[in-house]
Amino acid sequence: MTEVTREDCVARDASDPLASFRSEFVLPEGVIYLDGNSLGVLPARTAAHLEHVVTQEWGQGLIRSWNDAGWFDKPRTLGDRVGGLIGAGPGQVVVCDSTSVNVFKALSAALGLRPGRDVVVGDRDNFPTDLYMMQGATGTLGGYEHRLIWADGPELADVLDERVAAVVLTHVDYRTGRMYDMAAVTAQVQAAGALMIWDLAHSVGALPVDLDGCGVDLAIGCTYKYVNGGPGAPAFIYVASRHQDSASQPLSGWHGHAEPFAFTPDYAPAPGITRFLVGTPHLLSYAGLESSLEIWDRVDLASLRAKSLALTDLFIELVEARVGEHVEVVTPRDHAVRGSQVSLRHEDGYAPMQALIERGVIGDFRAPDLMRFGFTPLYVGYADVWDAVDVLTDILTTEVWREPRYATRHAVT
Numbered sequence: 001m002t003e004v005t006r007e008d009c010v011a012r013d014a015s016d017p018l019a020s021f022r023s024e025f026v027l028p029e030g031v032i033y034l035d036g037n038s039l040g041v042l043p044a045r046t047a048a049h050l051e052h053v054v055t056q057e058w059g060q061g062l063i064r065s066w067n068d069a070g071w072f073d074k075p076r077t078l079g080d081r082v083g084g085l086i087g088a089g090p091g092q093v094v095v096c097d098s099t100s101v102n103v104f105k106a107l108s109a110a111l112g113l114r115p116g117r118d119v120v121v122g123d124r125d126n127f128p129t130d131l132y133m134m135q136g137a138t139g140t141l142g143g144y145e146h147r148l149i150w151a152d153g154p155e156l157a158d159v160l161d162e163r164v165a166a167v168v169l170t171h172v173d174y175r176t177g178r179m180y181d182m183a184a185v186t187a188q189v190q191a192a193g194a195l196m197i198w199d200l201a202h203s204v205g206a207l208p209v210d211l212d213g214c215g216v217d218l219a220i221g222c223t224y225k226y227v228n229g230g231p232g233a234p235a236f237i238y239v240a241s242r243h244q245d246s247a248s249q250p251l252s253g254w255h256g257h258a259e260p261f262a263f264t265p266d267y268a269p270a271p272g273i274t275r276f277l278v279g280t281p282h283l284l285s286y287a288g289l290e291s292s293l294e295i296w297d298r299v300d301l302a303s304l305r306a307k308s309l310a311l312t313d314l315f316i317e318l319v320e321a322r323v324g325e326h327v328e329v330v331t332p333r334d335h336a337v338r339g340s341q342v343s344l345r346h347e348d349g350y351a352p353m354q355a356l357i358e359r360g361v362i363g364d365f366r367a368p369d370l371m372r373f374g375f376t377p378l379y380v381g382y383a384d385v386w387d388a389v390d391v392l393t394d395i396l397t398t399e400v401w402r403e404p405r406y407a408t409r410h411a412v413t
């Protein structure tokens with residue numbers, strides 16, 4: 001049994017130092033949104049900012065906005081601001097392309113920095129696009145061996161040797177919410193002479209990250225989840241300063257050229273992080289990210305982490321007390337290895353999630369049997385957690401989820 005009451009949760013919301021951020025987001029009436037780890041909520045200021053970019057910068061400024069509205073520099077200026085969320089000093093992050101494309105660029109660059117090594121290491125349980133892009137990048141180059149680690153399989157120490165060129169891992173696992181020790185793993189990989197590439201899709205905006213402090217080589221991530229940049233918001237890539245001028249990437253488009261407006265026939269990479277750009281930035285998507293970064297500029301990441309852990313602790317405590325016999329909490333209890341989501345294993349998983357969504361509690365499902373709940377401290381409160389578990393309890397104990405209509409599979413789960 002738990003001693004926690006709804007009144008306790010309401011009191012915690014009242015004394016929450018991050019509580020004022022909630023009013024900066026558009027939360028639909030009757031919805032408890034626990035899926036910000038998939039698509040973040042719309043910031044209240046974003047519609048007006050998009051309108052400004054469309055009607056003024058595009059509508060009135062037209063081609064002049066490439067210079068006058070700073071469009072041409074957005075990948076770098078927004079990159080530096082995203083860098084502030086992940087412990088990256090200026091000039092090491094550009095906002096561009098998708099996470100998948102950036103995996104390709106980061107891995108290709110890493111392989112070029114480690115000539116003579118012919119092994120790439122990944123995690124079999126990583127989000128599949130990272131594995132697919134590893135296969136694509138090494139397939140294009142040819143001659144690489146893949147070694148995979150996983151929970152019950154080989155460990156990193158088992159696969160690292162002098163043949164390994166690069167290791168690609170996601171910092172917080174998208175299924176379980178388990179988090180790697182970034183400093184320790186980076187040091188372990190580098191001690192073997194390899195380069196470390198982190199996918200920060202489930203870390204950026206979810207918890208503090210210290211890329212420079214951990215000596216990371218390269219990183220990538222997206223901005224449509226915890227960062228709230230909007231559907232299809234641009235991704236980012238980080239390349240540590242020490243690697244930039246010796247690194248090259250194969251998608252040699254004109255925005256990565258040293259002199260894009262010289263229009264010379266041969267490619268010559270720009271100095272620094274700019275060489276990781278490819279083509280014309282998707283300016284309207286950048287506008288959504290730019291708007292959400294106005295909020296992030298005011299967020300204390302230590303407070304964010306403290307609340308994230310408190311929310312996930314509360315969710316785990318209430319779930320175990322009220323529906324512990326129906327689900328298994330697969331997310332680690334240990335704060336040191338927990339991200340900002342909690343995943344519950346259930347005999348079905350999909351149908352109960354559909355029943356939850358119908359009742360306004362929005363999480364998602366990850367095959368084969370996980371119900372996933374993301375906790376975004378800027379707009380989720382303690383009473384939301386209590387209410388969500390209350391609905392979950394009703395759905396699981398009444399077994400209403402067994403009604404056939406909840407079994408219909410949608411394309412996006």
Ligand SMILES: Cc1ncc(COP(=O)(O)O)c(C=O)c1O
Pocket residue numbers: 098099100101127129130170174199201202222235
């Ligand atoms: C770890 C990880 N990497 C990458 C992606 C998606 O890549 P992209 O932004 O290219 O669709 C996801 C999507 O959820 C993810 O969880």
